[in-house]
Each structure stands twice: as structure tokens, then as C-alpha cells.
Amino acid sequence: MDWKTRAWDRGPAFPMTLGWDLAGVVVRSTVPAFAAGDRVIAMSGQISTGLGTWADLVAVPAGLLTAAPARLPLVQAAALPLAGLTARQALDRVTPAPGERLLVTGAAGGVGSLAVQLARRSGARVDALVSRIAQVAVARELGASLVTDRVADLPVGAYDAVFDTASVHPGAALAPGGRYVSITDDPLPADIPGAAKNQVREDAAGLADLVALVDAGELRVRVGAWHAVEDVHRAHELFEAGGVPGKVVLIF
Template identity: 50%
Template sequence: MRAVLLSAFGEPDRLATAEWPVPEPGPDDILIRTAGAGVNPVDLQTRAGQHAAHSKVELPMVLGWDVAGTVVEVGARVRRFAPGDPVVAMSAQMATGRGTYADHVVVAADIAAPAPRSIALADAAALPLAGLTADQALDLLDTPPGGTLLVTGAAGAVGGFVVQLAVARGLRVLAVARARDEALLKELGAERVVTDETIPRGAADALVETAGLPGAIAGVRDGGTAISIVPTRPPLTERGIDVRMSFVEQDGTRLARLVGLVDEGTLTVRVAERLDFSAAAEAHRRLAAGGVRGKLVLVPAR
């Protein structure tokens, strides 16, 4: 099969398409023919070698956590899926070595979910990592419905899902985004949109921080809650605010629930562009440059 291989850590031009063996599913696994693979910041960090010290995955490696595609083979113990089923999954490449920038991907069946029926299969690759991250971060909040949530990076992949899922949970969203993203955030359900320089002090009960803006904690009331997903720039505790980190985990049941929200129209999946596997380096450069709205999705050449 064709895969995007990383043979040495470094700049985006280290990524190149090459022949690579089709992975073999174990008894609890499914083999997926890839329709789309989402590009995430963690892929850029892994490519640059930033996770080399705490990941056992060795070079050469296939990058990518997000996959949407069709099941082509199931392991002997798998009952949930059958060949032909459209599915989505988050492979957690850094831990499992199962990269999704490839024609075929193997994942454990219990971390996969049926794909949404209401959007194109390739585009569904924009959901798993960012959607699970957003939903799991929101679970750490104890803010009751009607409370105000400050969301940084609200126009980003994770932030956009945090906004929508928070609104679905009955929270009022105060979004921090670039000035040009105000209309987008209103569409996603934010009540008010501010920039990083105009965050009102103490206005929110809680914060979900996705942009690496630790100073945004100033927008949280005394004794509130702050959840960060950016471990390199955590907010420091102040004024009795409970600060916690959140790290995404594989969860097929939760992913299936998010798919349900997509199909009922509660959750919008935003895709900026589909690019061929051969343009993986360009996708990495574009994501690093900022300004991408919606996820870049890599698709195999057919």
C-alpha cells in the first residue's frame, strides 16, 4: 500500500509517500481502507521529534491519529463491525504506532465507531481526535447549565467543538478568537466573541484553554475552573481557581455519541480542504502557519 512515511525527524519535507506493508489485524482489531486522515498539531510535533523522548514508536513511522474509512477485514473476536462498514477512529499513533496517513490502517475495534451518515466519509476524519478532546475536557468541568464558559482558540479544531458541545450542554459561551472569526463563532453558538486582548476579567465560571494562552485565566471568576489541553503552556493557579490538564483518550462509545450529534445536526464538522497524501508536507506547513479554519484532511490517491 501507499503511506506517508517519516524517515527522520525534522521539517515537513521529511514526509514522503512510499510503499509500506498493509498492517495485519489481530483478533480484536479491524482493518480499515482509508477514505480520509485528519492532520493534527500532534502530527507536526511528532514529525519534528518533540515526542521522541516519551514515545516508543520508532522511525521510519507513519504519522496520523484520525481515520475515516471502510472496514475491509475484522479480527476473529470482533462482533461490532463487518467488512463494508464505514467507520471513524482515533488511532493514538504516538502510543500505538498505528499511523493513519496510509491506504490501510489497523485499530482495535472497541475504539472505533460507525461513521456519520450525514457527511462525506473522508470529511468524517476531522471528528475523532478534536471531538474526543473537546468532549473529555468538558467532562472535567462542574459548571451547571446556564454557567458561562470561556473558550480560547475557539475557531480552532478542538475549540470549535468545545463551543458547540458546551452550547449543547446548556452553557453560555464566551469565545476568544481572532477578530475576523466573530461571525463563524456566532454561527457555532457563541454568545459573545472577544480577542485575547479584550477578555473581560472574571466574567466566566470556567475556561477551556486550547490556544496556548495561559493568561486567559484572568477571565475566570475567583474559585472557578480552568482546563488546559496545551501542556507546554499551562495556566498557573490563582484566586482559588482549580486548574487541570486534559489529555485525549481513545473511547469508541463516546466517539459513537459524537457521531450521533453530527447526524442529528447538533455538531458541525468543519473541513478546510482535502489534500492528496502526496501533499502531506504542504498540509503540515499550512497548519503550522496558522489561519487554517476547519481541518485539513489527507486522502489517498485512487
């Protein structure tokens, strides 16, 4: 999201600060719910609010904050808010039920890897489409059943629901009447009735639910690389090149 916003010719007006994810320590609070020293995480809808999180000090409405997972260091917890809320809210649009079959595309990515794990908790069978053979093992380890890097290998008409995070549109894999949700910038496939696009919303309570799953050891957050903010160029280049095994975290 951040590199796309940077590269976007219609992006927010300058001056702007990038950044949707935040993990840090409260230095000053004006509300009783949080005190200096608390470890917190948040997602900020940077494009619409202009409130970016890539800074040493961030003034953020307390309503966006959630206690950080106790079992993760903050540099790892930073990878949860945007990707986790996106996965959770998009899955709510297709509500995979026990015994149903769901396909997640981009299953080794930031959103996809969390979506596979969350969808498995619903009792659905989750299959995964990844971009490279090296990611097959990753998606399997997250709980996906059939994992492939080739659209042609997907069973035709087999899925009750598809969650597209990778602009793949594997429409032929969807069963007649199946549900389809996308989070990508691409137009929705016209041939899938009811196909929906989901835009992530700030939701501190939803984020707290994800934190509880992390702390219970039931949700794994994958970080592929850490960079100091001075190295932000390299972080963008690395991510844009693709194939990073998890989120890229900037450290301030």
C-alpha cells in the first residue's frame, strides 16, 4: 500500500507522511485508557485521513490504538494492523463456512498469509495460489491444503468462495453462485455476479481480536525484512521487486 501510494500519480497532496501501520510505545496520553510506556499498535487510514505513521513521534487518536501483542517484539507486531484488518474484513464479505472450500490468491503475501490462517479457523478448507514455487511450502505451513503457483492447476468450478489479493481473477475456479471478494486495484470481473471489492476500515476492536489470536499462538505474523528508516529507498525497491517472504518493516 505504501509504495503504491508513493508511486501513485493521483496520490494525496504534498506534504504528506506515508504509513498505515504503527507499533510503538506511548510517550504521552490524554486519555485514561493509555499511559506513557504502554506498547501499542494501530492502523491509520493514511490515504483518506492524511495521518501517516512513518515518523518518530505520531499523534494518533486514542480510538485507533490497541495494546500490542505481548508475545511479539514491536518490530514484528508492526506487520499486523493493516494486513490483519484487511484479511479479516474481506473474509467477512465471503464468510467461509465449515466444510466449504475457499481459494486465497497471493497466499504467501502480507494479507494472504493472514487470510489463510483466519479462514482455516472458520472450518473451511482453504486452498492457495502463490506466485512462485518457493512459496508453496509457506502456504502449506500456514494451513492451506492444495497449494499451487499455476492457475491452470486449480480445479474448475470447485470453490464456494475466492479471496483475491493478487489481481489474478481465477473466476473459472469459482463454483456457480460462489462468492468473490477482491482487495486489489483492478476492476472486478464482470462475469461474477455479486463480486465485491473490500476497502479496509480502521477498527481497533477488530485489531484487538487479532492480537488475542496472536497471543494465543493461533495467528502467525510473517516479517520478511527489517530496515532502518535511513534505508527506506532500499526497503521500497526490495518490496516492489516482489518475492519478499513476509512484510517489510521500517524501524525509526
